[in-house]
Every structure is written in structure tokens, then in C-alpha cells.
Amino acid sequence: MDGQVDPLTDKEIEDRLAELPGWSVAEDRLTRTYRFDSHLPAAAMVVHVAQIQEELDHHSEQTLGYNTLAVAVNTHSAGGRITDRDFVLAQRIEAVAAGHGAR
Ligand SMILES: C[C@H](O)[C@H](O)[C@H]1CNC2=NC(N)=NC(=O)C2=N1
DSSP: OTGGGSOOOHHHHHHHHTTSTTOEEETTEEEEEEEOSSHHHHHHHHHHHHHHHHHHTOOOEEEEOSSEEEEEEOBGGGTTBOOHHHHHHHHHHHHHHGGGTOO
């Protein structure tokens, strides 16, 4: 459990980003902005992401726009650094995005 909140090294982050197209690191947060054809599908995805976050007990900041949803996450308990938990959440979000029409 302790290892789970160790910050990842720059090299580990780079390697794991290679498997998450569309995601990047900005201001020490793992982030992606999704685009939709309209607003309600974007809003619906917010709720789905919230459900995943409750399941994982790990929570991103979600910013809902008109037809965009930006998600950004780091690990507070690791001093606001990026950890394995952030990548696990990102992968779970990716897995549901296409089903919401996100691109
Ligand atoms: C008590 C609870 O497990 C913690 O507050 C969790 C909840 N969600 C979290 N989310 C994120 N992004 N980082 C955390 O360190 C974190 N900690």
C-alpha cells in the first residue's frame, strides 16, 4: 500500500504516457481534454467518471465546458505528485470515454 503512493519518476511517467494517447502532464498533473458533439454527453461522462473515482477512492478535477471535459489528477497524499493511482484512474477513464462519444 505504501508503494502505491510513491511518486513516479520522470522516466516511469514518460513510459506510461506512451500507453495513454491523448494524455499529458501539465503542472504536475496527469491530464486530458475530451471533446464531444454536444453538452449533455459531456455532462453524462462527468457522472460516470465520478462513479469510477468513488470506486477507486481517487479523484480528479473535472472541468465541464460546452462540449468539452477536461480531467486532471495527481495524488494529494504523495505531495501532489503523479503516482500509479493517477495512471490507474486515467486508464479507467479512457476505457469508458469512447462509449460517451468522447474523442
Ligand atoms: C481519504 C481518502 O482515501 C483520500 O482523501 C483520497 C481520496 N481521493 C484522492 N484523490 C486524489 N487525487 N489524491 C489523493 O491523495 C486522494 N486521497
